[in-house]
Amino acid sequence: GAVVSQHPSRVICKSGTSVKIECRSLDFQATTMFWYRQFPKQSLMLMATSNEGSKATYEQGVEKDKFLINHASLTLSTLTVTSAHPEDSSFYICSASNSGRRADTQYFGPGTRLTVL
Amino acid sequence: AQKVTQAQTEISVVEKEDVTLDCVYETRDTTYYLFWYKQPPSGELVFLIRRNSFDEQNEISGRYSWNFQKSTSSFNFTITASQVVDSAVYFCALSVETSYDKVIFGPGTSLSVIP
Numbered sequence: 001g002a003v004v005s006q007h008p009s010r011v012i013c014k015s016g017t018s019v020k021i022e023c024r025s026l027d028f029q030a031t032t033m034f035w036y037r038q039f040p041k042q043s044l045m046l047m048a049t050s051n052e053g054s055k056a057t058y059e060q061g062v063e064k065d066k067f068l069i070n071h072a073s074l075t076l077s078t079l080t081v082t083s084a085h086p087e088d089s090s091f092y093i094c095s096a097s098n099s100g101r102r103a104d105t106q107y108f109g110p111g112t113r114l115t116v117l
Numbered sequence: 118a119q120k121v122t123q124a125q126t127e128i129s130v131v132e133k134e135d136v137t138l139d140c141v142y143e144t145r146d147t148t149y150y151l152f153w154y155k156q157p158p159s160g161e162l163v164f165l166i167r168r169n170s171f172d173e174q175n176e177i178s179g180r181y182s183w184n185f186q187k188s189t190s191s192f193n194f195t196i197t198a199s200q201v202v203d204s205a206v207y208f209c210a211l212s213v214e215t216s217y218d219k220v221i222f223g224p225g226t227s228l229s230v231i232p
Binding site for chain 1: 152154155159160161162164167168208211219220222224
């Protein structure tokens with residue numbers, strides 16, 4: 001099956017700093033990557049959808065200037081949480097799809113747990 | 118608009134019991150996909166099954182089985198002879214072709230299997 005990795009798996013940072021999370025598809029080319037946020041004991045909420053080489057599409061209520069997404073290649077997307085605050089502490093999960101517009105299986109990364117002190 | 122409902126927030130069963138996790142979905146699209154994912158305490162989502170809207174056949178995979186009923190918009194998941202390792206949060210999810218692969222997750226059901 002397709003493998004998606006995330007790095008780092010866990011990060012603790014001070015309030016006001018920026019944190020970059022990487023999402024890589026290891027054995028397939030991901031035309032589309034997705035970023036989700038999951039608060040404790042809650043479901044996954046889609047933050048944004050990114051297609052390689054184009055700007056990300058953000059969901060309503062997600063600040064694009066705070067959550068910078070770059071999808072520079074078919075195997076790598078990055079999420080940068082800028083000027084992080086304690087309320088940004090969450091579990092961030094990426095997923096990747098190689099199916100274009102067709103609704104198909106997304107392959108999920110293992111997640112990154114962000115704690116902002 | 119699309120929506121997924123999992124009415125059971127938490128379920129506890131004793132090992133070896135069977136358990137069914139309910140999932141009800143809403144969509145006006147005729148072409149859609151339904152998924153079940155397992156999220157163990159480690160956090161990583163584990164893909165269990167994908168079913169498209171044109172295939173109403175029930176599926177069995179080992180101790181897992183799925184019952185897809187379009188008439189009631191339900192896609193229920195049954196674990197037979199539950200084991201402690203089945204303890205996890207289970208998410209039902211929906212995606213439709215007209216929404217660029219966007220997956221809508223249900224709120225999840227936390228299953229605890231007690232030895």
